[in-house]
Ligand SMILES: NC(=O)C1=CN([C@@H]2O[C@H](COP(=O)(O)OP(=O)(O)OC[C@H]3O[C@@H](n4cnc5c(N)ncnc54)[C@H](OP(=O)(O)O)[C@@H]3O)[C@@H](O)[C@H]2O)C=CC1
C-alpha cells in the first residue's frame with residue numbers, strides 16, 4: 443500500500459515514517475509538512491532517523507495524494523479537516539489520529555466520508571480500544587452509586603485537553619450507562635463546586651515531562667474502588683495501529699470508521 447504521512451516532522455509523523463518503512467506491504471510515497479516548515483526538502487527517512495528513503499518532504503499535498511492509496515494524519519483539527527477534503531477527492535484511505543476535533547469538524551469529516559474511507563480514533567492502540575470495551579461493560583454492570591472519574595496524564599507539549607483517549611473512554615462509559623456524555627460530563631472543577639452530582643462523568647488532566655499517555659478510569663463506590671488503566675510506553679503503538687487501519691481500509695466502502703471496526707472490537 444502506498445502511504446503518505448502528513449505532519450511528517452511531528453512526534454507522531456516521524457514515528458509513522460519509521461513504521462511505514464518497517465511494515466511489509468507498505469511503501470512511503472509522500473511526506474507533507476506545512477509551508478515554512480524547517481523540514482521541507484529534507485529526506486523523510488533522514489527526518490525519522492533512518493537511512494534516506496528517497497522521499498522529500500513537501501508542502502503540496504495534492505500531487506502526492508494523487509499517487510497514493512492512503513494518508514496517515516496526526517496533525518491539528520483544522521489541517522485534518524482540510525486533508526479530508528483532499529483525500530476524498532483523491533478517493534484514498536484517510537487515517538486520522540488528530541485529537542481536539544469539535545462537533546463541526548466531525549460534521550465535515552462525515553461529509554468527506556461520503557467519498558472517502560476515513561478511520562478516525564482518539565487512540566490507535568490495541569490496549570486502549572480493548573480498555574474502552576471493558577469500561578463500557580463495567581459501566582453497564584455497576585449502577586450510578588459508582589462514580590466515574592477519568593484521569594489522564596501527557597507530556598508537557600500536548601495542546602488539547604481532555605485527551606482524545608479520555609473522551610473516547612468517557613463515551614464508552616456513557617454508552618455503558620445509556621446516557622449522553624455531553625449532558626453528564628464535568629471537565630474541570632475549581633472553587634466551591636458543591637457536592638458531586640450522581641451520574642456525572644468527571645475528567646481530570648495532568649501535563650508534564652515526557653509522558654507518552656497514561657489513562658485511568660476510576661469507578662468509585664462506597665467503601666470500594668475499581669480502576670482500569672492503560673499506560674502507553676512508546677508512540678510506536680499508535681503508529682502500528684494507524685498503519686493497520688490503513689491496510690484494513692484499503693478494500694472498504696466509503697464511510698467513517700473507528701479503530702473498534704478495524705480491531706473487530708464492536709461486540710465487546
Ligand atoms: N489517535 C492517537 O492514537 C494519537 C493521537 N495523537 C494526536 O496527534 C496529533 C499530533 O500529535 P504530535 O505528533 O504529538 O504533535 P506534533 O505537534 O509533534 O506534530 C504535528 C505536526 O503536524 C504539523 N502540521 C500542523 N498543521 C499542518 C498542516 N496544515 N500541514 C502539514 N503539517 C501540519 C505540525 O507542524 P507545525 O509544528 O509547524 O505546526 C507538526 O509537525 C495530536 O492531536 C495528538 O493528540 C498523538 C498520538 C496518538
Ligand SMILES: O=C(O)C1=N[C@H](C(=O)O)C[C@H](O)C1
Pocket residue numbers: 541564565596600604605606607608654655656674
Ligand atoms: O498528544 C498525544 O501525545 C497523545 N494524544 C492522544 C490523545 O489525545 O489521547 C493519544 C495518546 O494518548 C497520545
